[in-house]
Amino acid sequence: MNSKINLTLWLGVVLVSILLIIMIVGLFYVPYGVNDMNITDRLKAPGSAHLLGTDNFGRDILSRVMEGARTAFAVGFVAVSIGVIGGFIIGSLAGYVGRWVDEVLMRAIDALMAFPGILLALILVAIYKPSLFQTMIAIGVLSIPTFARIIRSGFLQYKEAEFVKAAKGLGASHARLIVTHIFPNILSSIIVAASLSFSTAILIEAALSYLGLGVQPPDPSWGRMLNESQSYISKAPWYTLAPGIFITLTVLGFNLLGDGIRDLRDRRK
Amino acid sequence: MNILYLTRRILTLLLTVFFVVLLSFAAFRIIPGNPALAILGMEASPGQVAELQAKLGANLPLFEQFLNWIKGIVTLDFGESIRFSEPVLDMIVSRLPVTFSLAVISLSITLVIAVPLGILAARARGRVMDLIISIGTQLGLAVPSFWTGILLILIFGLTLKWFSISQFVPWSKDPWLAFKSLLLPATAVAIPQIAIVVRYLRTTMLEQLNLDYVRTAYSKGLKESNIYFKHVLKNALIPVITVVGMNFGEILAGSLVVEQVFTLPGFGRLLITAISNRDYPLIQGMVVLIAFIVITLNFVVDLSYRWLDPKIRLK
Numbered sequence: 001m002n003s004k005i006n007l008t009l010w011l012g013v014v015l016v017s018i019l020l021i022i023m024i025v026g027l028f029y030v031p032y033g034v035n036d037m038n039i040t041d042r043l044k045a046p047g048s049a050h051l052l053g054t055d056n057f058g059r060d061i062l063s064r065v066m067e068g069a070r071t072a073f074a075v076g077f078v079a080v081s082i083g084v085i086g087g088f089i090i091g092s093l094a095g096y097v098g099r100w101v102d103e104v105l106m107r108a109i110d111a112l113m114a115f116p117g118i119l120l121a122l123i124l125v126a127i128y129k130p131s132l133f134q135t136m137i138a139i140g141v142l143s144i145p146t147f148a149r150i151i152r153s154g155f156l157q158y159k160e161a162e163f164v165k166a167a168k169g170l171g172a173s174h175a176r177l178i179v180t181h182i183f184p185n186i187l188s189s190i191i192v193a194a195s196l197s198f199s200t201a202i203l204i205e206a207a208l209s210y211l212g213l214g215v216q217p218p219d220p221s222w223g224r225m226l227n228e229s230q231s232y233i234s235k236a237p238w239y240t241l242a243p244g245i246f247i248t249l250t251v252l253g254f255n256l257l258g259d260g261i262r263d264l265r266d267r268r269k
Numbered sequence: 270m271n272i273l274y275l276t277r278r279i280l281t282l283l284l285t286v287f288f289v290v291l292l293s294f295a296a297f298r299i300i301p302g303n304p305a306l307a308i309l310g311m312e313a314s315p316g317q318v319a320e321l322q323a324k325l326g327a328n329l330p331l332f333e334q335f336l337n338w339i340k341g342i343v344t345l346d347f348g349e350s351i352r353f354s355e356p357v358l359d360m361i362v363s364r365l366p367v368t369f370s371l372a373v374i375s376l377s378i379t380l381v382i383a384v385p386l387g388i389l390a391a392r393a394r395g396r397v398m399d400l401i402i403s404i405g406t407q408l409g410l411a412v413p414s415f416w417t418g419i420l421l422i423l424i425f426g427l428t429l430k431w432f433s434i435s436q437f438v439p440w441s442k443d444p445w446l447a448f449k450s451l452l453l454p455a456t457a458v459a460i461p462q463i464a465i466v467v468r469y470l471r472t473t474m475l476e477q478l479n480l481d482y483v484r485t486a487y488s489k490g491l492k493e494s495n496i497y498f499k500h501v502l503k504n505a506l507i508p509v510i511t512v513v514g515m516n517f518g519e520i521l522a523g524s525l526v527v528e529q530v531f532t533l534p535g536f537g538r539l540l541i542t543a544i545s546n547r548d549y550p551l552i553q554g555m556v557v558l559i560a561f562i563v564i565t566l567n568f569v570v571d572l573s574y575r576w577l578d579p580k581i582r583l584k
Contacts, residue, residue, distance in 0.1 A: 103281075103284075104284075107284040107285050110564075111285050111288030111291075111292055112292070114285065114518070114561075114563045114564045114567075115556065115560050116518030116519050116522035116559070116563060117518075117519060118525065118526065119522055119525070119556065119559060122525075122540065123296055124296075125544065126543075126547070126549075126552050127296060127297065199410075199411070206416075207413060207415060207526045210413075210415050210529075211526065211529055211541055213544060213545075223413075226413075226415070226416055226419065229419075230419055230530070233419060233422065234423070240416070240423070244413070244419070244420070247412075247413055247416065248408070248411045248412050248413070248416075249411075251410070251411040251412075251413075252407060252410075252411035255410055255411060
């Protein structure tokens with residue numbers, strides 16, 4: 001069991017690092033301009049000039065996939081941050097204060113969760129115009145319930161713990177109890193959830209952009225590439241493979257990372 | 270069942286429903302600027318805008334609008350679609366069979382494939398088969414279902430030509446063709462669900478296998494297959510049912526996107542059309558309906574879970 005846990009974590013770290021490197025390299029260097037069209041090079045199969053081939057406008061797929069990584073990571077990062085901050089505010093209030101505050105906040109969270117995954121994002125996009133910024137906010141909002149629940153149950157668990165009671169007895173303030181005594185104990189759960197939510201964020205961004213309701217041109221996105229590739233699947237299967245494989249590997253990487261950290265933590269306990 | 274629990278559960282259900290009603294109302298009142306203007310676009314004449322505003326009821330006081338919204342939900346009157354000038358409820362109901370059958374077929378595929386795989390993984394714990402299944406489930410969780418859909422079209426539709434990738438055939442016309450046209454999309458929706466259920470079932474099976482009653486069963490000489498299927502699986506499946514039920518919303522959400530890949534005339538297509546047209550009454554009606562379906566289902570699952578598990582039922 002020991003080796004398998006390490007393997008999960010290891011694979012996750014390696015995958016995420018490789019994709020991070022690709023994303024960072026893409027900030028400074030891409031083989032071709034992402035919007036450079038070359039009609040004579042339309043739908044070229046992967047080869048030495050274009051490692052992953054070209055799309056229907058003769059644009060280099062590798063360059064576009066590299067730029068798409070930036071969008072995916074940006075959406076993941078901003079969305080998870082919104083989720084953690086929003087979830088912390090709601091979850092800690094509900095768990096720490098308890099009583100009717102808990103009841104009202106948790107029912108509000110239940111109501112949010114009644115709009116499954118992408119639906120909530122779709123509602124928000126329907127209200128505002130779809131854009132990169134809009135997509136980040138929408139996915140961030142829909143990841144709040146997960147964090148709120150985890151943080152709430154952490155607070156419920158540690159609020160009555162001996163060491164917290166002791167600190168309280170010594171006259172520690174509420175802020176001190178929360179920040180220095182309770183928070184460090186639930187940090188590992190938050191990190192695990194953050195890693196898994198990162199995956200969800202990337203999947204939902206891809207789906208929204210695929211539907212044409214997420215990231216808009218000229219911002220590059222894997223999801224939109226998949227949408228554009230669908231008309232050419234029999235002529236140019238490599239076009240649909242590249243962004244799809246990148247989405248899968250990124251999601252896989254963050255899932256493995258999250259699972260690996262969780263196993264590590266469970267074993268320590 | 271415990272009456273006190275049931276009352277409490279119904280009260281929290283009502284509170285959640287209230288929040289859903291409030292949220293679905295508030296979300297569409299915070300539309301920046303004038304909703305009528307947002308729908309019609311900048312070229313609209315003031316007369317057109319005023320007319321649409323009156324139709325949307327947007328010129329009434331906020332509280333009155335909210336009361337009308339509640340009244341509409343209670344009487345199942347969600348107003349009229351702006352784009353199609355048809356009652357919202359009729360439009361939704363006409364699209365339900367496609368999405369609903371898609372969800373039911375994916376659910377069936379999920380259970381038929383995931384339960385044996387979950388048992389297999391638990392039995393082979395730590396061995397090669399377990400590793401292979403766990404790699405499979407990790408991949409299943411990572412692949413976006415709409416991309417799976419595209420790949421299925423590429424492999425089974427265009428290359429092997431087992432399925433014709435064309436329009437959806439209604440059940441009333443030809444049930445077999447209708448089923449066939451839903452099979453690939455249902456598979457695409459099912460794959461992440463299979464992964465979830467396999468992982469979950471493997472865990473609950475392993476938990477059960479560690480319990481005393483299993484050791485007792487072994488020591489009194491019961492056959493392994495008997496122990497697995499008569500005792501362990503029965504206990505391990507109870508939490509799995511909860512997960513599957515709670516995930517029905519996710520299956521529905523997955524269908525929304527996958528319908529678009531296969532151009533199926535279901536809920537998802539209607540919602541995307543509504544969003545692209547900024548058809549607010551239609552969007553609002555669909556959103557509330559989906560949320561109600563999810564809440565009701567979770568409620569039923571929660572109660573049946575308590576009823577299925579004698580440990581909780583008899584408390």
